[in-house]
Amino acid sequence: MPDDVKYEYKSVQAVRGLENRSIAKAQKEGGWELVDQTQGTLRTTLYFRRVKSETLLSKAWDAFRGLAPVKQRALAVAAAVVLVFAAVGIGIAAAQNKGDTSAENTATKSSKPEHAKQTPTPSPTPTPSEPTDQVITAENNNELAALLNVGDDCDPALATFAAKYQGRKIEFDGSIANMQHHEMYNTRYDILLAPGNAGPNTGVGPAFKFENVNMFDLNLTGKNIPSNVTEGDKFRFTAKVGSYNPKQCLFFLNPPPQSGRPNCIEHVSGHP
Structure with a gap:
């Protein structure tokens, strides 16, 4: 029914x-x-x-609730008695197992040489550090490649990446997932960025955010630079890693300063 x-x-x-x-x-x-x-x-x-899926436990509970109060009390008492006996049995078994383990450890210790030679643990080979001025991409950094494909925008890996690479430049292909006027200024915007070209329908990757920016801040470049951007527009983003807010699940990015084409956001498509 x-x-x-x-x-x-x-x-x-x-x-x-x-x-x-x-x-x-x-x-x-x-x-x-x-x-x-x-x-x-x-x-x-x-x-x-x-x-709601029906499990054996839920069915048993429904059956118990359907019994008369007298039968419910009787079953409760019987279950309590069974639990007491089970606890006693477990305690006895644990005590016996502890005694057997202690005896075995004593025998093993007595058979071990007093002056056994210890093999020194080799020191790990140091790995060369990555240049801090290198722009991080999915092609040269496995952590960013994995980050762009996370299935949860609240994944703990986002906070780890932000803390490790804060202030570093990253570059990735993406699109605008959402764009709204900033709450205090009509000429400034809060823009959500997503990896890939699906815009609002993006299913993976962090919720990157440019907060309180205008069109000039984006430093757009390319063959056909639009006067404005909108949801669904595709870009090759270059930005500096900001902070990650775990409560909002937002990964903040800072548009890079205008210092030449390599530091700008390259427009790919969306406007003629």
Whole structure:
């Protein structure tokens, strides 16, 4: 009967502009169905449900709840007695095992030579350090390559990468996932960037963010430089690693200063 269907519920915080990514992930990994959402300033709360699976334990609990109170009390007492006997048995077995282990250790210790020769542990070979002025790309840095393909924008690896490479330049192919006016200025923007060319429909990678920037800050370059950018536009981004906010699951980037074409954001497509 449809009225007998039982659901379980959960809520997920998604970065505003990347809701589709969180919805697709919940549907694919857990069969969750979106039932509602509440949009906040920075994040959107998504509410999901799915049919609650019937397990042996849940069936037993339902059967127990259907018994008369007298039978419930009787079963509870019987279960308590079984648990007591089980605990006593486990304690006795643990004590016997401890005694056997102690005897074995004593015998092993007595048979070991007093002046056994110790083999020195070789020191690890030092690895050459990476030049700090080198622009990090997926081609020359395995950590960035892995980072651009994480399936969760709250992955702990994001904080680790940000702490290790803060202030360093990274470069990757990406697109604009979301773009909004900054809360205090109409001519400045908060821009979410995503790896790849899927824009708002991006399914992997961090939620990179340029915060409180204008068009001049982006230092656009290329054959056809647009006067404005919008969601879905594709770029070859070059930026400095900022900080990672684990509560917001946002990875902040800083547009590099205007010091020549290599430091600019190259426009790929999106505008004629």
